[in-house]
Amino acid sequence: MARAYTIEFEAQSVTNANGDYDLFSIQPASNKPIEIVGLVLATTSELAEAQEEWLRIGVVRGHTSLTGGTSKTPRPADEFDAASGATCAALHSTIASSGTAVQLYSDAFQVRNGYQFWWPDGFGPRCSSAATSIVVRLIAAVTDDVTMSGTCSFREI
């Protein structure tokens, strides 16, 4: 049975100067492929019409090395589940560029609305250790610095 985990960041600065970000990265353990099932993002610093902008996001699989980011321990949704074998991180200010990557998913969200998406059952982007990594990417720089929180939910299958 697949086990569910979350990784998150809370009230972190995402800056215009750093350009695009890999908001989340997951490197599955051998023989433990993963499937991203849900994503939540919120920009708590953006209020009123003048701040309105769309932020483009994507999910990319296949980069072979990642740099920077803040290490994140996947938290099991069920407190009695075993620890995940995946290596995870958040907020890479330099996006991964190595390997032969494919973009599986494209979307955007309005900063005044926030974002919540659960993939249709069976359609969540999947990754095994053979592909090395999968990332959730903020594709373009924010217009001005924002404070962002987010959660990525994935299953180890």
Added chain:
Amino acid sequence: MPAAYSVPLASGASYTAQSDFLQVVQIQNGVVIEVVAFHIAVISEVQQAQEEWLRIGIFRGATTVSAGGIPERPVDEFTTANHINTFYGPDTIATGGTEVLLWADAMNVRQRYERRFPKGEGPRSAANAAAGGIIAIRMLSTPADAIQFEGTAYVLATRE
């Protein structure tokens, strides 16, 4: 076993007239395709002055696709992508055949739009292009000004 595909819809193109966000058709006899869900965000439109409604429809029955191919991505990296072909059409729509409108809706450009069908209720086709099997997700409106968008469609391909 069904093959699940995600289709990142072409971004960067500028849309100024009635257009197909997605055209999808099976390329193997015996494969039934079903659009399970899709979502669209019109990233070029912000603030009240840009607000407008765009009418959206899902059609089946055309025989000729637009020129622009877009890649379909098996969600499972070990699945060979050989069930469907996908296309898009900035300012163009699929043609030929006799189309039927299966689904009608509209979206406000300032809100992200998401449509998710209950299991088994998504628009389906078992025919190839020549037999009118193209499913098209279409912007029926002419936008007030040129728009750009991001989005993804999810397609299930099942062998009968």
